[in-house]
Amino acid sequence: MTNLNVVVCAGIVPDPLQTLDPVQTGEKPGLRNEMMLPHVLDPWAGHALYEAAELVKETGGKLYVVSIGPKAKLQQVMMTIAQKVPFQLIAADAAAGGFSDSKQIAVQLAELVKQIDGLDLSNTLLFGGWESASRGAGTTLQMVGEILGVTDQFQGVDKISLNDDGSFKVLERIEGGKHLHSSCSGAPAVLGWATGYLPEPPNNPQIGMTNMRTIMPALQQAKPADLENPELTFTAVELPKQKRDTKIVKDISADEIAQEIIDWIKSK
Amino acid sequence: MSNNERQSMKVDIVCVGFGPATAGFLSEISKNLTYDDGSVKLSSRAMPGMPLQIICYERSDDIGFGVSGVVSKAHSIRQSYPDLNGSEIPLTIDVKKEKLVYLLDPHGASSRSAGLKITDKILKLGKWLPWYKKEALELPVIPSFLQKHDGLIFSMGQFSQWAASRILGSGMVQLWPGMPVDKALFFENKMIGVQMVDQGTDKKGEPADGYMPGMQIEADLTVLGDGPVGNISRQLDEKFGLPDDHQQKDWAVGMKMVIELPAHTNLKAGTVFHTFGYPEPEIFGFLYVHPENIVSVGIFVPSWYENPVRTAYRYLQQYIKHPYFRDDIKGGKLKSWGAKSIQESGKRGEPHLAGNGWARIGEGSASTNILTNSGVDEAWETGVLLAQAVEKLAAANQPFTQENLEKTYVNMRRKSHIEEEAEQARHSRDGFHRGFIRGLIGMGLTGLSKGKLNVKTEPKSTHQILKQPEDYFKGRISKERIAELKQQAFSKGLALNDLLMQELGWPEIEYDGQLFMSHQDALLVGGKVQAPNGYRDHVVFLHPHLCKECDNKICIEMCSGQAITPGEDGVPNFDNDRCIHCGACMWNCVKPVESKVDKINIDFQAGAGGLHSAEN
Numbered sequence A: 001m002t003n004l005n006v007v008v009c010a011g012i013v014p015d016p017l018q019t020l021d022p023v024q025t026g027e028k029p030g031l032r033n034e035m036m037l038p039h040v041l042d043p044w045a046g047h048a049l050y051e052a053a054e055l056v057k058e059t060g061g062k063l064y065v066v067s068i069g070p071k072a073k074l075q076q077v078m079m080t081i082a083q084k085v086p087f088q089l090i091a092a093d094a095a096a097g098g099f100s101d102s103k104q105i106a107v108q109l110a111e112l113v114k115q116i117d118g119l120d121l122s123n124t125l126l127f128g129g130w131e132s133a134s135r136g137a138g139t140t141l142q143m144v145g146e147i148l149g150v151t152d153q154f155q156g157v158d159k160i161s162l163n164d165d166g167s168f169k170v171l172e173r174i175e176g177g178k179h180l181h182s183s184c185s186g187a188p189a190v191l192g193w194a195t196g197y198l199p200e201p202p203n204n205p206q207i208g209m210t211n212m213r214t215i216m217p218a219l220q221q222a223k224p225a226d227l228e229n230p231e232l233t234f235t236a237v238e239l240p241k242q243k244r245d246t247k248i249v250k251d252i253s254a255d256e257i258a259q260e261i262i263d264w265i266k267s268k
Numbered sequence B: 001m002s003n004n005e006r007q008s009m010k011v012d013i014v015c016v017g018f019g020p021a022t023a024g025f026l027s028e029i030s031k032n033l034t035y036d037d038g039s040v041k042l043s044s045r046a047m048p049g050m051p052l053q054i055i056c057y058e059r060s061d062d063i064g065f066g067v068s069g070v071v072s073k074a075h076s077i078r079q080s081y082p083d084l085n086g087s088e089i090p091l092t093i094d095v096k097k098e099k100l101v102y103l104l105d106p107h108g109a110s111s112r113s114a115g116l117k118i119t120d121k122i123l124k125l126g127k128w129l130p131w132y133k134k135e136a137l138e139l140p141v142i143p144s145f146l147q148k149h150d151g152l153i154f155s156m157g158q159f160s161q162w163a164a165s166r167i168l169g170s171g172m173v174q175l176w177p178g179m180p181v182d183k184a185l186f187f188e189n190k191m192i193g194v195q196m197v198d199q200g201t202d203k204k205g206e207p208a209d210g211y212m213p214g215m216q217i218e219a220d221l222t223v224l225g226d227g228p229v230g231n232i233s234r235q236l237d238e239k240f241g242l243p244d245d246h247q248q249k250d251w252a253v254g255m256k257m258v259i260e261l262p263a264h265t266n267l268k269a270g271t272v273f274h275t276f277g278y279p280e281p282e283i284f285g286f287l288y289v290h291p292e293n294i295v296s297v298g299i300f301v302p303s304w305y306e307n308p309v310r311t312a313y314r315y316l317q318q319y320i321k322h323p324y325f326r327d328d329i330k331g332g333k334l335k336s337w338g339a340k341s342i343q344e345s346g347k348r349g350e351p352h353l354a355g356n357g358w359a360r361i362g363e364g365s366a367s368t369n370i371l372t373n374s375g376v377d378e379a380w381e382t383g384v385l386l387a388q389a390v391e392k393l394a395a396a397n398q399p400f401t402q403e404n405l406e407k408t409y410v411n412m413r414r415k416s417h418i419e420e421e422a423e424q425a426r427h428s429r430d431g432f433h434r435g436f437i438r439g440l441i442g443m444g445l446t447g448l449s450k451g452k453l454n455v456k457t458e459p460k461s462t463h464q465i466l467k468q469p470e471d472y473f474k475g476r477i478s479k480e481r482i483a484e485l486k487q488q489a490f491s492k493g494l495a496l497n498d499l500l501m502q503e504l505g506w507p508e509i510e511y512d513g514q515l516f517m518s519h520q521d522a523l524l525v526g527g528k529v530q531a532p533n534g535y536r537d538h539v540v541f542l543h544p545h546l547c548k549e550c551d552n553k554i555c556i557e558m559c560s561g562q563a564i565t566p567g568e569d570g571v572p573n574f575d576n577d578r579c580i581h582c583g584a585c586m587w588n589c590v591k592p593v594e595s596k597v598d599k600i601n602i603d604f605q606a607g608a609g610g611l612h613s614a615e616n
Helices: A043-059 A071-081 A102-114 A140-147 A205-220 A254-267 B020-030 B075-080 B114-125 B156-169 B231-240 B312-320 B323-329 B376-395 B402-414 B417-425 B430-434 B436-448 B479-492 B497-504 B544-549 B554-558 B584-588
Strands: A005-009 A012-014 A022-025 A028-031 A039-041 A063-069 A088-093 A124-129 A153-162 A168-174 A178-184 A189-193 B008-010 B013-016 B054-057 B069-072 B097-103 B136-138 B152-155 B173-176 B181-187 B190-196 B199-201 B207-212 B216-218 B221-224 B251-260 B271-276 B284-290 B294-302 B333-343 B358-360 B539-541 B592-594 B602-604
Touching: A005 A043, A005 A102, A005 A140, A012 A071, A039 A043, A039 A071, A043 A063, A043 A124, A043 A153, A043 A189, A063 A071, A063 A102, A071 A088, A071 A205, A071 B156, A088 A102, A088 A205, A102 A140, A124 A140, A140 A153, A140 A189, A153 A178, A205 B008, A205 B054, A205 B173, B013 B020, B013 B190, B020 B054, B020 B075, B020 B156, B020 B173, B020 B376, B069 B284, B069 B294, B069 B376, B075 B376, B114 B436, B152 B156, B152 B284, B156 B173, B181 B231, B190 B221, B221 B231, B231 B358, B251 B312, B251 B584, B294 B312, B294 B323, B312 B323, B312 B497, B333 B584, B376 B402, B376 B417, B402 B417, B430 B436, B479 B497, B539 B544, B554 B584, B584 B602
Parallel strands: A005 A063, A005 A124, A063 A088, A124 A189, A153 A189, B008 B216, B013 B054, B013 B221, B054 B173, B097 B271, B221 B358
Antiparallel strands: A012 A039, A022 A028, A153 A168, A168 A178, B069 B152, B097 B136, B181 B190, B190 B216, B199 B207, B251 B294, B251 B333, B271 B284, B284 B294, B539 B602
């Protein structure tokens, strides 16, 4: 299929390598000193972006990145990704810190997608992260698709294979480390990506130079987006955590260590 | 085009490294590339019809990952941004109070001379004096050359983010972090640009999966703002040498922690402490109180220090446990941590500032004032001066030749206050090569006489100064015991310093997991230290046989991230996932291989990764 476009809905998040600390900011939860922390493209959205770049290389279509966040942070994130793959940015300026209502974000993202000049949605795949590295209910992308009337949706995607007639096959993650194999007759469709199989592309100064000529004007023109939802109340928030439980032992056998790990896993 | 072909790209100006100097350069020049109506003021040769095409490459993964304990008068920064409001930049506050404090040794474990021990005893007799507090003497007067009143306390990371945001917001300049620059490119004697580091290689630099040769960026002018350990600057020094009689022998590693203070602290935001005397007499320290109960606290371990215990981390832990600070910090939480090398040769270490197609700014151009211990504002100003020179030359359609850059940029620097103050400071550190007391006297004389009176001496390199543990600790630890400790350290794959300090009576650090933790755990705080895959190792031991012969291996002792560890065959191991790119290994090798520019047996190249904190 030729000229198939891909729109990647890409969130930005505080660098997950930082110590993230939830705090109450006014009436809603937030992250301590979030604006001080360096931000990155949400790693899940990153996988979607790199897969999308490979796909449009194949189809000759165009790659769009749609993102909502504080302008200064979007600018910072663009410095780290714009050398990797060519894309056009469509951005909205919002204080998207802390924990936002995924529906409000989905509404705004869908609006941005609708505003893309000349985009034929029937010839477009909508990509994004299946989950978020630091926050997110895992529902935003699904709602963006619903608002735009795109009902073919796949989540936890690791691979897409295009056929000449525009149909495609998708591998979706399911339990037990296996994949669900699905076929779809063609665009439009929503694909929420897991990790995929592609490595992060190297930095290419030529791509960066070209991208920045359109990214900076896009950021300068970014309109404010209202993400407030006065009806929403948060009862609790939690960040994804990597828990480390270190124990120093001497003189015990590999079998005993293995048994202890099995017991620990069973207890969880 | 295959990924294996080296590509090239043409711009007008390429900048190497983004620190305060490059920020000053880009801030100034980005204001003057076009007229108010958007028409081109300074035309591009690389892209006719467009304004000058300027691009900057920074090695670290983000422009906010720099390290410095910053208290600055910020004169030049304020000239660039007259509307500068400190409250716009997180962790920034006006200096409200300054203290200069001599810290005594409460444990008797430091290596103090007999004279200093007597001085300490006399000071302790004056416990009733109002200036004596908690094993420390607050000096009633701070010499004017050390004062920072009307200045700002800020975080290098947050300031860099703020400056970069303004620069990028102009839309006139491109700034790319995560892009180490590998080589200076020359055609005959003219620098024609730079080559980026190859990506997709194994640790030895051989092509591997996803190999992409580093692109060549051709430019009429290369601006070197790559700091004191920048590899492009060093390549130029190797090619052109240093000016006659100039030498870069004085260094220090500055290590800092950013700590969230406990609620009960008495430390007030805007207070600046300068300290000396502890943990070792030669180790100077600082503590700056930011807003919101945050402090930056750090120490400087100098190259002129004969002591083979060169662990900045353990000494910094001892420092924050000193009774003078202890109660105000106890119960605090480590938020971030980092280290960097500082070039402390000042004017006498100044390299060539400009050549055909290149100019050097910032700390790597010897802008740091070694008397006043200030470098950020000075670095910024050198960037501004170069920008003004470039504007003049570009407007007159003059090429960036050595002659033209010397007539403009170098000439402007020579007439600047940076030059005047650097000249005054030229010999301010000399005395420390003759001992701590003489060093202090020399610094005081230089400062108070504005450089007319000095304690002069010829500085020496680390390998000429450093003593073997057996010699330095003679009378305190026996040779046999040192041999045992060396064996213990080797068998555990660790540096010797912790064991030596324990033997000398330094109290053990009890880890609480909040403020006090192992060196390796600190690498995980405030943004984990890490290196991306696909790059070669950037620390290379040039001649393994020299490492095998070396029984000192101070590179291991001094390594700020414990990235260099003992190796089985006598050649140290290097783990780039722990390296914070402080460059201390570059001046702590005791095996010189070439005398011309004090080249030693470690090649410290440009590499990716490192610290991931924007709070330092």
